[in-house]
Amino acid sequence: MNKKSSYRLLQGNEAVAEGALAAGINFFAGYPITPSTEVAEILADRLPADGGKFIQMEDEIGSIAAIIGASIGGCKALTATSGPGFSLMQENLGFACLAEIPLVIVNVMRGGPSTGMPTSPSQGDVMQARWGTHGDHPIIVLSPSSVEEAFHYTIKAVNLAEKYRNPVILLMDEVIAHMRARVSLPPESMVERINRVHPNMPPEWYLPYERSATGVAPMASFGDGYRYHITGLVHDAKGYPTASPNECRDNIRGLFTKIERGFREICLVDYEQMEDAEHAIVAYGSMVLSARSALEQLRESNCKVGLIKLGTLWPFPRFALEQYLPQLKTILIPELNMGQIYREILRVNAGKAVIEKLNRVNGTLITPSELVKTVKGLIR
Amino acid sequence: MSQTTTEIRLAGSGGQGLITGGIILAEAAILDHKNVVQSQSYGPEARGGASRAEIIIAEGPIFFPKATWVDIFLAMSQKACDQYSFDIKNDGIFIVDTTYVKQIPTSSAVAIPISAATREKFGKELFSNIVALGVLCEACKVVSGKALKAAISHRVPKGTEKINLEAFTFGQKLAREAQKNHNEADSEAIAADT
Numbered sequence: 001m002n003k004k005s006s007y008r009l010l011q012g013n014e015a016v017a018e019g020a021l022a023a024g025i026n027f028f029a030g031y032p033i034t035p036s037t038e039v040a041e042i043l044a045d046r047l048p049a050d051g052g053k054f055i056q057m058e059d060e061i062g063s064i065a066a067i068i069g070a071s072i073g074g075c076k077a078l079t080a081t082s083g084p085g086f087s088l089m090q091e092n093l094g095f096a097c098l099a100e101i102p103l104v105i106v107n108v109m110r111g112g113p114s115t116g117m118p119t120s121p122s123q124g125d126v127m128q129a130r131w132g133t134h135g136d137h138p139i140i141v142l143s144p145s146s147v148e149e150a151f152h153y154t155i156k157a158v159n160l161a162e163k164y165r166n167p168v169i170l171l172m173d174e175v176i177a178h179m180r181a182r183v184s185l186p187p188e189s190m191v192e193r194i195n196r197v198h199p200n201m202p203p204e205w206y207l208p209y210e211r212s213a214t215g216v217a218p219m220a221s222f223g224d225g226y227r228y229h230i231t232g233l234v235h236d237a238k239g240y241p242t243a244s245p246n247e248c249r250d251n252i253r254g255l256f257t258k259i260e261r262g263f264r265e266i267c268l269v270d271y272e273q274m275e276d277a278e279h280a281i282v283a284y285g286s287m288v289l290s291a292r293s294a295l296e297q298l299r300e301s302n303c304k305v306g307l308i309k310l311g312t313l314w315p316f317p318r319f320a321l322e323q324y325l326p327q328l329k330t331i332l333i334p335e336l337n338m339g340q341i342y343r344e345i346l347r348v349n350a351g352k353a354v355i356e357k358l359n360r361v362n363g364t365l366i367t368p369s370e371l372v373k374t375v376k377g378l379i380r
Numbered sequence: 381m382s383q384t385t386t387e388i389r390l391a392g393s394g395g396q397g398l399i400t401g402g403i404i405l406a407e408a409a410i411l412d413h414k415n416v417v418q419s420q421s422y423g424p425e426a427r428g429g430a431s432r433a434e435i436i437i438a439e440g441p442i443f444f445p446k447a448t449w450v451d452i453f454l455a456m457s458q459k460a461c462d463q464y465s466f467d468i469k470n471d472g473i474f475i476v477d478t479t480y481v482k483q484i485p486t487s488s489a490v491a492i493p494i495s496a497a498t499r500e501k502f503g504k505e506l507f508s509n510i511v512a513l514g515v516l517c518e519a520c521k522v523v524s525g526k527a528l529k530a531a532i533s534h535r536v537p538k539g540t541e542k543i544n545l546e547a548f549t550f551g552q553k554l555a556r557e558a559q560k561n562h563n564e565a566d567s568e569a570i571a572a573d574t
Binding site for chain 2: 007008009034118119175178179180181182286289290292293296365367368369
């Protein structure tokens with residue numbers, strides 16, 4: 001490649017792999033599945049060369065179990081999968097939420113349910129990412145909408161997982177994962193790396209689930225000399241199962257509190273041409289690309305339309321919408337599903353603006369011209 | 381989209397190497413200091429089935445990654461030609477591999493038996509995608525031959541650079557010959573008219 005240019009042709013999945021390496025991921029366990037395979041393929045080559053570990057597991061249940069174990073052992077761990085594999089991971093994902101184990105799952109969405117449309121784009125897993133595993137639990141879900149963002153959001157996902165001791169899901173659609181674009185990646189020295197807080201007290205004083213002022217407990221790695229218990233049962237500060245109502249409450253509420261405290265930092269939102277907007281398109285993933293192109297055409301015909309781009313889907317960044325509700329007449333939500341974020345918008349809107357959805361589930365994108373037509377229809 | 385945007389679609393059947401061809405074109409565009417987005421669409425099969433790569437090259441920003449109004453179209457199978465030629469611009473460049481495309485929807489197509497000529501010259505059709513890039517480069521000049529050659533050398537398996545570059549040059553030659561024949565046929569037609 002031309003050495004003079006810092007620009008490269010990079011695929012979305014390649015950008016995820018590059019982001020994982022830049023963020024310090026040193027353990028990957030996974031099972032290849034379209035359309036996420038390139039992430040595993042690249043890391044299989046690069047991680048061992050970098051001193052890390054790559055394991056191809058027997059299935060996705062084993063994959064998430066392995067990254068949980070690696071994370072407990074002190075590694076920064078990541079896996080990549082798609083819908084069918086993500087379904088298999090749900091049980092252990094709940095374990096990681098309750099046991100507060102940092103890890104990142106990359107889920108490149110394809111058409112579903114079941115085997116669905118393996119090579120076609122979809123955004124059908126938005127609610128699964130939120131509620132796929134049982135029980136009340138907080139989760140962080142980021143959704144990049146360009147190749148460059150796939151790189152930066154992967155780093156962010158790893159950092160948030162470490163900081164909040166929580167699983168983070170990077171939810172991409174096939175278009176972002178497989179498209180290639182001209183991007184320039186920052187040098188490694190410019191990349192922020194956050195590491196989990198390790199305990200510094202003597203081992204006999206250590207309480208693995210005693211929350212510090214930030215709401216997050218320091219995490220000891222197995223083998224560091226801190227002997228402690230990890231369980232999928234609701235537990236006390238020592239990590240042992242408990243049936244005490246107060247301890248159970250503290251455990252579950254504590255999971256939510258740590259994420260609520262970081263809410264603003266976790267929420268990635270961008271606004272485009274919203275200053276004077278009377279109408280908004282709310283989009284994420286590949287729908288941002290259609291929306292941007294539509295916006296250009298709509299502005300040319302003097303329609304006051306803006307774009308609210310959701311980079312974080314969960315926790316839902318409700319303020320992104322709330323601040324603009326007084327000025328908005330209509331809001332359009334294009335999605336490659338039957339309307340999943342649409343319901344969140346309805347909830348936050350509480351009847352203030354006219355909300356319309358545009359959905360597509362045939363394995364192709366909603367085009368800019370369809371968006372233009374729909375927005376013009378709404379304005380009229 | 382602005383006037384400086386060029387939308388290219390390479391379509392054929394899975395295994396013909398058109399996605400690789402698309403990646404090479406996109407990389408060449410970067411070497412020519414242009415902005416580029418490449419996307420693909422393919423079926424679950426490893427070989428066979430419809431496959432297409434789309435490349436959008438522009439001076440400015442590119443928003444939507446899929447082609448919507450195609451400037452340059454390459455069809456390497458009849459099915460691809462039938463399915464994906466509906467949104468070609470009237471003045472767009474239409475290139476067909478007549479080895480597999482027997483019914484061509486326009487008389488102005490650059491019609492070359494790309495795969496058959498490749499088989500004859502190199503003994504196998506493996507290099508058809510690179511030959512096709514040579515044809516495309518000669519027929520439309522959207523990216524420079526120099527950049528394409530550099531991108532080919534970068535993307536093809538190590539040790540096969542030389543033969544792939546030969547395939548590219550061969551494609552350029554095929555395009556020039558086709559153009560010459562086309563012009564001669566044109567002047568003959570004009571002469572017959574007058």
